[in-house]
Amino acid sequence: MTQWKMPPIAKVYEALSAVADGRVRTVGAERAEVVSSSGDKVYTVTWSADGRRFSANDNASTWQGYTGYPIIAVLLATGRIPFDRAVAEPLAGVPWHDLNARFKRDYDAAVESVLQEIDDRGGDHTAIKQAVEEIYRALAGLELERGPRLAGPKS
Secondary structure, rough: OOEEEEOOHHHHHHHHHEEEEEEEEEEEEEEEEEEEOOOOOOEEEEEEEOOOEEEEEEEHHHHEOOOOOOHHHHHHHHOOOOOOOOHHHOOOOOHHHHHHOOOOOOHHHHHHHHHHHHHOOOOOHHHHHHHHHHHHHHHHHHEEEOOOOOOEOOO
């Protein structure tokens, strides 16, 4: 089996937003759905019984070969990667699709704009950045395998 490539770290922020927004829904023992930040797509994530092999139908997972944010969101929501839910709260409601388009897919620039907005609202993005780094390391440690391709997302 082929192992997933590591995603841009910005995808962890997107996954935390999905969890904070309640956009992750388990629909079976080995299946979940994740609604996009714009609400117009529903991505499917499936995994093997042993939790080693994952499939997802978001663009990053399908075409880029790295673990897309829906898989990361499922890992977080199901407790496979532990995290402090309070860290995700400031990321609720972030329109990642629109931001990524505005910043021409410069994911780091999109993240920096979100972190600046959190600071502007009186928040402190330091704990968020530390949590994201921990989640990223935990994701790397899982060494997940790629499952079969899935049909495109529901619109």
